[in-house]
Amino acid sequence: MNTEAIKELLYKMADDLLIIGHRNSEWTGLGPILEEDISFSSMAQDKIGQAQALYVLLHDLGEQEPDTVAFTRNANQFHNAQLVELPNGEYDFSLMRHFLYDHADQLRFEALANSTYEPLAKVARKVKGELKYHVFHANTWVTKLGLANQESHDKMQHALNHAWNYALGLFEPSANEAALIDESIFIGENTLQEQWLQNITPVLLKAGLTIPNPSTWNPIVGGRIGIHTAHLEPLVEEMSEVFRYDPTAEW
Helix, strand or coil: CCHHHHHHHHHHHHHHHHHHHHHHHCCCCCCCCHHHHHHHHHHHHHHHHHHHHHHHHHHHCCCCCHHHHHHCCCHHHCCCCHHHHCCCCCHHHHHHHHHHHHHHHHHHHHHHCCCCCHHHHHHHHHHHHHHHHHHHHHHHHHHHHHHHCHHHHHHHHHHHHHHHHHHHHHHCCCCCHHHHHHCCCCCCHHHHHHHHHHHHHHHHHHCCCCCCCHHHCCCCCCHHHCCCCCCHHHHHHHHCHHHHHCCCCCC
16 A cells, blocks of 8 residues: 555644644633533544544554654644634634534545555544534534524624635645545545535535635645644644643643
8 A cells, every 4th residue: 555645644634633623622611601612622632532543543654653743843744724723713713614624524534434544444433423423513503603693694604704715725635645546545535525515515505604606716725735824833832832841741
């Protein structure tokens, strides 16, 4: 199997999960209601645990220890999509990002449960169960707030419009993607994006929200090759502060 192609896939997935897990954790103590405070904190823990499982697979392929990979790289060495590094903003944006990202993440892991790369398939079969709750949570609140009142609807529509092109960047193909498809390791980003659109469209319609016109679609890419917004560097520094202070600490 093409080891470099597998590493590219693992790095972008793990980095997405680590960064959005950290962003979700920033809602701890700040959620609009107690239930949401607990939900975002719980999902953050899940995602950081999922990231760790993927970093372990990378270590098995010859990369450094999971803690070292997670906490000693510079921002331009991360492979996450720019969507996940953006500041939380108000709750409407964080919720919409959660909705768009977790639908893609669930489909990705469902596809990988059948991967010919068995170590990743094994992780995917475990993780996809956790993601069902994440997607259910996102669907529930996007629908509630989309239909609640005009102000709520307008905020959710604005959040969708703002996040959309960043979300399309989740499907930025890797340099070695053809090898992943040829070897039945992964279905490929184009197929994943098609499935994602099929999944999110009925939920958004139910919520009374409108997907941006395709003429405005302009995927914001570059994150997979280390091109990031100015928001990632301070996040990485904050995230790695404890490790730099005490490298023996466990996460």
